[in-house]
Amino acid sequence: MSNSPDAGIEFPAWPQHDDAERTALLRALDQGQWWRVGGSEVDEFEREFAEYHGAGHALAVTNGTHALELALQVLDVGPGAEVIVPAFTFISSSQAVQRLGAVAVPVDVDPDTYxxxxxxxxxxxxSRTSAIMPVHMAGQFADMDRLDKLSTSTGVPVLQDAAHAHGAHWRGKRVGELGSIATFSFQNGKLMTAGEGGAVLFEDEAQxxxxxVLHSCGRPKGDRGYFHLTSGSNFRMNEFSAAVLRAQLGRLDSQIATRQARWPVLSALLAGIDGVxxxxxxxxxxxxxxxxxxxxxxxxxEERRNAVVDELVRRGIPAFMAFRAVYRTQAFWETGAPDLTTEELAARCPVSEEITRDCVxxxxxxxxxxxxxxHRLAAVVADVVAGA
Structure with missing residues (x-):
C-alpha cells in the first residue's frame, strides 16, 4: 500500500467530558447514598431520558445486553420461544435471547441500510415467535412502518434494539413514541456513555x-420486608453512572446536530471513491x-477488507471491521440456535454474508x-482502498 497521504488528523476525543460530569459525580458522592434505592440520580436520569425520547417510563440498568434480556423477559420470552434477530448485528442481539433459553432466529438485512x-x-x-427485534443500525431506523404492520397482522411484539439510536427520529417520532419497548446501551463507544450502562423504555406502566421487579432481584419498589416476588437478577444502575449520564444527555443534542450535518458531507466524499x-x-x-x-x-x-482496516488504523483513522454475521461465531452455536447449519443460514442471509466480508x-x-x-479523511480512504 502507498504510504501517502498520511492522516495526521486530530479528531475529537471520545468520550467527551467537562465540568458537567465532574459536578455530577460530586453531587452523587455528596448525597451519601450511592445506589438507586437510597439516592436520586438514577430516578432523575430515568425521568429525563424517558422525557427526551417521548416514552412514559424508563428503567436504567447495568448495560445494553442486560437491557435486552430484561425487555425480553417482560415480553415473556423463555424456553420454547423464538425471537427473530438480524443476522448482521453485534452478538448481544442473539445472546440476550439465547441466555433466556429461547431460540435466536437470524434473518437477512437490507443491503443499503443494513x-x-x-x-x-x-x-x-x-407459531413459536415471541418477538421481532430490529436493530437501528448506526442510528438508521429499521422500517418501523412495515414492522408495525407485521406486528399487528401476526400479534408478535416488536422490541427495538436502539443501542445506536439515542435521540433518533422516525418520521418525526422519537424512539419512545413508536409504540414498542426499546433498549439502549451506554457502553464506552456509544453516543452517550458512562463506560457501561443501559436503559429500557416503556409506554406501559405495568410493563x-x-x-x-425483575431488575432488582425480584423485589418490588419500596419493599422493606424482603418479599421477593419472582426470580429476577440484579441489573440496577449505580448513582455515579446515572449522574454521568445526566450530563451526557445534556450535550447529546448539540453532538447529534454536528454529526447530522457532517455525515452527508462524508457520505458524498466516500461515494466518490471507486469501489466504495x-x-x-x-x-x-x-x-x-x-x-x-x-x-x-x-x-x-474479507482479507482485503481487513487489510484496508489495518492500514487505516496504521494511519491514525479509527476504523473497524464490521460485525460478523451472528451465526458465523462459535458462541452462537452453544445454545439456543435454530435447527439449521451455518451454511443453511448463510444461504438464507446473502446480504449479511456480503456485509460481513466487505463492510468497514x-x-x-x-x-x-x-x-x-x-476531506482529508476521505483522501486517506481513497488512497488506502486504491492500494489495497
Whole structure:
C-alpha cells in the first residue's frame, strides 16, 4: 500500500467530558447514598431520558445486553420461544435471547441500510415467535412502518434494539413514541456513555413495574420486608453512572446536530471513491444520530477488507471491521440456535454474508470533526482502498 497521504488528523476525543460530569459525580458522592434505592440520580436520569425520547417510563440498568434480556423477559420470552434477530448485528442481539433459553432466529438485512429485512422477518414468523427485534443500525431506523404492520397482522411484539439510536427520529417520532419497548446501551463507544450502562423504555406502566421487579432481584419498589416476588437478577444502575449520564444527555443534542450535518458531507466524499458505497439513510429516518460512519466495498474478500482496516488504523483513522454475521461465531452455536447449519443460514442471509466480508465502519467521533478533516479523511480512504 502507498504510504501517502498520511492522516495526521486530530479528531475529537471520545468520550467527551467537562465540568458537567465532574459536578455530577460530586453531587452523587455528596448525597451519601450511592445506589438507586437510597439516592436520586438514577430516578432523575430515568425521568429525563424517558422525557427526551417521548416514552412514559424508563428503567436504567447495568448495560445494553442486560437491557435486552430484561425487555425480553417482560415480553415473556423463555424456553420454547423464538425471537427473530438480524443476522448482521453485534452478538448481544442473539445472546440476550439465547441466555433466556429461547431460540435466536437470524434473518437477512437490507443491503443499503443494513437494517432488518422485514420481508425476511415475515417469512421467519412461526407459531413459536415471541418477538421481532430490529436493530437501528448506526442510528438508521429499521422500517418501523412495515414492522408495525407485521406486528399487528401476526400479534408478535416488536422490541427495538436502539443501542445506536439515542435521540433518533422516525418520521418525526422519537424512539419512545413508536409504540414498542426499546433498549439502549451506554457502553464506552456509544453516543452517550458512562463506560457501561443501559436503559429500557416503556409506554406501559405495568410493563415498567414488572421490569423493575425483575431488575432488582425480584423485589418490588419500596419493599422493606424482603418479599421477593419472582426470580429476577440484579441489573440496577449505580448513582455515579446515572449522574454521568445526566450530563451526557445534556450535550447529546448539540453532538447529534454536528454529526447530522457532517455525515452527508462524508457520505458524498466516500461515494466518490471507486469501489466504495456508504450506508444509505432512509429519508423517513429523519433524525439520524450517526453512531457509526459505515461503508461497503462490494465484491472484495474479507482479507482485503481487513487489510484496508489495518492500514487505516496504521494511519491514525479509527476504523473497524464490521460485525460478523451472528451465526458465523462459535458462541452462537452453544445454545439456543435454530435447527439449521451455518451454511443453511448463510444461504438464507446473502446480504449479511456480503456485509460481513466487505463492510468497514468509522467511529462516530470523526463526524464531530471539521469538514476540512472529513476531506482529508476521505483522501486517506481513497488512497488506502486504491492500494489495497
Amino acid at each position: 437494517c432488518l429485512d422485514v420481508a425476511a422477518a415475515e417469512a421467519a414468523v412461526t 415498567w413495574e414488572k421490569a423493575f 458505497v456508504p450506508q444509505t439513510v432512509d429519508p423517513r429516518s429523519d433524525r439520524n444520530p450517526s453512531y457509526m460512519a459505515m461503508f461497503r466495498m462490494p465484491g472484495v474478500t 465502519w468509522l467511529h462516530h467521533r470523526v463526524l464531530l470533526g471539521t469538514e476540512e478533516q472529513l
